[in-house]
Amino acid sequence: MTVRETGGPELPQERRIVTALPGPRSQELEQRRRSAVAAGVASSLPAYIVAAGGGILRDADGNQLIDLGSGIAVTTVGNSNPRVVERAKEQLDAFTHTCFMVSPYEGYVEVAEALNRLTPGDHEKRTVLLNSGAEAVENAVKIARVSTGRSAVVVFDHAYHGRTNLTMAMTAKAAPYKRGFGPFAGEVHRAPMSYPYRDDAAAGTKVSGEDAAARATEMIDRQIGADQVAAIVIEPIQGEGGFIVPAEGFLPALAEYSRENGIVFIADEVQAGFGRTGAMFASEHEGVVPDLVATAKGIAGGLPLAAVTGRAEIMDAVGPGGLGGTYGGNPAAVAAALGAIEAYEQDGLVERARELGEILVQRCERLRTRFPEVGDIRGRGAMQAIELVHRDTIEPYPELAKAVAGHAAENAVLVLVTGSFGNVLRFLPPLTISDALLHEAFDVLEEAFAQALG
Numbered sequence: 329m330t331v332r333e334t335g336g337p338e339l340p341q342e343r344r345i346v347t348a349l350p351g352p353r354s355q356e357l358e359q360r361r362r363s364a365v366a367a368g369v370a371s372s373l374p375a376y377i378v379a380a381g382g383g384i385l386r387d388a389d390g391n392q393l394i395d396l397g398s399g400i401a402v403t404t405v406g407n408s409n410p411r412v413v414e415r416a417k418e419q420l421d422a423f424t425h426t427c428f429m430v431s432p433y434e435g436y437v438e439v440a441e442a443l444n445r446l447t448p449g450d451h452e453k454r455t456v457l458l459n460s461g462a463e464a465v466e467n468a469v470k471i472a473r474v475s476t477g478r479s480a481v482v483v484f485d486h487a488y489h490g491r492t493n494l495t496m497a498m499t500a501k502a503a504p505y506k507r508g509f510g511p512f513a514g515e516v517h518r519a520p521m522s523y524p525y526r527d528d529a530a531a532g533t534k535v536s537g538e539d540a541a542a543r544a545t546e547m548i549d550r551q552i553g554a555d556q557v558a559a560i561v562i563e564p565i566q567g568e569g570g571f572i573v574p575a576e577g578f579l580p581a582l583a584e585y586s587r588e589n590g591i592v593f594i595a596d597e598v599q600a601g602f603g604r605t606g607a608m609f610a611s612e613h614e615g616v617v618p619d620l621v622a623t624a625k626g627i628a629g630g631l632p633l634a635a636v637t638g639r640a641e642i643m644d645a646v647g648p649g650g651l652g653g654t655y656g657g658n659p660a661a662v663a664a665a666l667g668a669i670e671a672y673e674q675d676g677l678v679e680r681a682r683e684l685g686e687i688l689v690q691r692c693e694r695l696r697t698r699f700p701e702v703g704d705i706r707g708r709g710a711m712q713a714i715e716l717v718h719r720d721t722i723e724p725y726p727e728l729a730k731a732v733a734g735h736a737a738e739n740a741v742l743v744l745v746t747g748s749f750g751n752v753l754r755f756l757p758p759l760t761i762s763d764a765l766l767h768e769a770f771d772v773l774e775e776a777f778a779q780a781l782g
C-alpha cells in the first residue's frame with residue numbers, strides 16, 4: 329500500500345532499515361547541526377527526515393521509520409495530507425501574508441467559524457488565532473483576567489502548558505523546562521491533580537474523581553480564595569505529564585466549581601484535541617463544556633497555528649488591539665487548517681482514532697502480560713501510553729523507557745518518552761497509519777522490552 333490511498337506523498341508503507349540508525353548522511357548532518365544549532369534544542373532521534381506520510385518517516389539514508397509520534401500529536405491527519413497541501417499551495421500562490429490586524433482575509437474568519445462550531449457547547453463563541461500552543465494558553469489567561477478582573481491562575485501537578493515565561497510558570501516539571509529560566513510570572517498556583525494510578529496506590533483504594541476534585545478545590549479555597557481566581561487551566565488529558573487521564577468526575581467537578589465561583593474554566597486541548605482521542609475534543613468524553621479552549625498541534629496538519637475559542641462575552645471582554653500578533657492566523661496556516669478540518673470531518677478520522685485506540689490498548693495489554701514492568705495503560709483513542717515501573721512496585725523505571733525507545737529507534741520505530749518521572753512511553757500515531765504498521769511497531773516494541781529486560 330502507498331500512502332496515496334490514505335493521503336500524503338507516495339511513500340511505500342513499510343519499515344526499511346538500510347543503514348544502522350542514524351545512518352552516515354544523518355550523522356553528517358548531526359555534525360553540522362552541532363556547530364550551527366543551539367544545544368538547548370534536542371531531538372528524540374537524530375535521523376534527518378526527507379519525506380513522510382501515512383505512518384512512515386523516510387530519512388536521508390533511505391531508512392523508513394514507523395511513526396508513533398506524529399511530531400508530538402501534530403500530523404494527526406497524516407504528513408502532507410493532500411487536503412492540507414492543496415489548500416496551502418493555492419493560498420501561497422495567491423498571497424503569503426498581509427497581517428490580519430492590517431488587512432483581513434476570509435480564511436481567518438472561516439477557521440474561527442469552524443472552531444466556534446466544533447468546540448464543545450452550542451453557546452455563542454468567538455475565536456482568536458495565534459502561532460503556538462503556549463501563545464494560545466497565554467492569551468486564554470489574558471482574556472480570563474480581563475473578563476473577571478481577577479489575577480490568580482490555578483494549574484495542576486504534572487501540567488505542561490509551554491515554554492514562554494507565563495507558561496513556564498504554569499508548567500510543572502522543572503528540568504528541563506524551567507530550571508534556571510526564572511524568575512517566573514506571578515499569581516500561578518498549583519493544585520493537586522487526579523492521577524488514578526498513583527492516587528489509588530497511595531490511598532490503597534480507588535480515589536473518585538469527585539474526591540480528587542475536592543482535594544484541589546479545598547486547596548484553592550484555603551490558599552487563594554475562589555473569588556481571587558481568574559482561571560482554572562487544565563489539560564483534559566495531560567500530555568507531557570504522562571498521558572494522565574483524570575478519574576471520571578474530576579473534570580466535571582472542576583467545571584462546576586468554576587461556574588459556581590465565577591472562574592473561567594480553560595481546557596488546554598493543545599495535545600489532546602483535534603480528533604486524537606476519538607472525539608473532536610477530549611473534554612467531550614465527560615460532557616465538559618469549557619469556557620475557553622486552547623488549541624494548536626493537530627489543528628493545521630503541521631503548519632504553525634493555534635487558537636483560543638470560547639464564550640463570546642468572555643472573549644469580547646478584551647477591547648480592540650488587545651489581542652493579536654503579526655503572524656497569528658497566517659494565510660497559509662489557516663488554509664492548511666481548513667484542509668485538516670475537512671479531513672477530520674470527511675475522512676472518518678475521529679472514528680479511525682477510536683479504532684487505532686482499540687489496537688493500541690490490545691497491544692499494550694499484551695505487553696503488560698509479558699512484562700509486569702508495564703504498571704499502567706492509559707489514554708483515549710489514538711493517545712495511549714504505558715507507565716513503566718519496577719516489578720511489584722510503583723517505583724518509576726525511566727531507564728527502561730529510555731532503553732526500550734532506544735532499541736525501538738535502532739529498529740526504525742519512533743516512540744516518544746514522556747512523563748513527570750520520565751517513565752512513560754506514549755503512542756501518538758498519525759491517524760493515517762495502517763493497522764499492519766501499527767502491529768509491526770508493537771512487535772518491535774515487544775522485542776525491545778525483551779532485549780532491555782534480557
Ligand SMILES: *Cc1c(COP(=O)(O)O)cnc(C)c1O
Pocket residue numbers: 459460461462463465488489490491563567568596597598599600624625
Ligand atoms: C505542546 C503543548 C503546549 C505548547 O505548545 P507549543 O506549540 O509548543 O507552544 C501547550 N499545552 C499542551 C497541553 C501541549 O501539549
